[in-house]
Amino acid sequence: MPQSKRDRALILIKPDGVQRGLIGEIIGRFERVGLKLAALKLVFATREQAFEHYKKDDVWFEKVGKRAIEEKKLAGKPIEKTPIEYGQEKQKVLVDFITSGPVAAMIWQGNSVCDIVRKLVGGTEPLTSDVGTIRGDFTVDSYHLADADMRSVRNIIHSSETKEEAEREIKIWFKEEEILKYDLIVEKILYDLDLLK
Numbered sequence: 001m002p003q004s005k006r007d008r009a010l011i012l013i014k015p016d017g018v019q020r021g022l023i024g025e026i027i028g029r030f031e032r033v034g035l036k037l038a039a040l041k042l043v044f045a046t047r048e049q050a051f052e053h054y055k056k057d058d059v060w061f062e063k064v065g066k067r068a069i070e071e072k073k074l075a076g077k078p079i080e081k082t083p084i085e086y087g088q089e090k091q092k093v094l095v096d097f098i099t100s101g102p103v104a105a106m107i108w109q110g111n112s113v114c115d116i117v118r119k120l121v122g123g124t125e126p127l128t129s130d131v132g133t134i135r136g137d138f139t140v141d142s143y144h145l146a147d148a149d150m151r152s153v154r155n156i157i158h159s160s161e162t163k164e165e166a167e168r169e170i171k172i173w174f175k176e177e178e179i180l181k182y183d184l185i186v187e188k189i190l191y192d193l194d195l196l197k
């Protein structure tokens with residue numbers, strides 16, 4: 001799909017980010033890069049909503065399940081399930097985590113917003129995510145620790161991976177009337193042709 005200044009991304013500040021008092025810091029980072037906030041609310045997610053959000057395919061189950069098996073081997077624990085089964089178990093712990101406390105749900109808008117936001121958010125694992133990113137700057141978790149306790153990696157924030165994924169996720173978290181359409185003055189500076197007039 002072509003890039004557009006109207007692209008949208010779903011962002012969730014997960015329960016660890018809310019409890020760490022990072023809502024303002026994260027919103028500030030998105031504002032200063034020039035993105036537009038189109039919707040914002042604090043919610044307790046239902047389990048159904050969370051399962052819908054973390055609808056993963058066999059490729060993801062296999063990838064995450066294989067990692068869990070490697071960790072079990074390292075810890076000398078028995079391997080009792082297939083990678084897919086361990087991956088599915090991981091999906092359940094993601095749901096446990098995202099429903100464990102309030103989540104700040106937002107829609108941000110701007111040119112290639114999913115790519116811009118993922119750059120600011122950093123890689124999935126805080127241990128290896130870059131310095132300067134949200135996950136790299138504000139937390140310390142690793143796959144190793146999370147797998148050892150069979151829990152979700154606590155990495156502060158979720159951001160949509162692609163434009164298509166964003167449109168699927170937005171429907172899970174927002175009603176159409178909660179999403180605002182308005183002009184932000186900064187968009188003129190970022191995108192308008194007649195900047196110098």
Ligand code: ADP
Binds near residue numbers: 143146
């Ligand atoms: P991202 O959030 O970076 O897009 P994924 O969609 O692959 O990453 O995973 C969703 C969330 O599941 C991650 O943000 C993280 O909290 C958690 N997670 C991913 N992989 C693992 C894992 N191997 N063990 C525990 N939790 C994981």
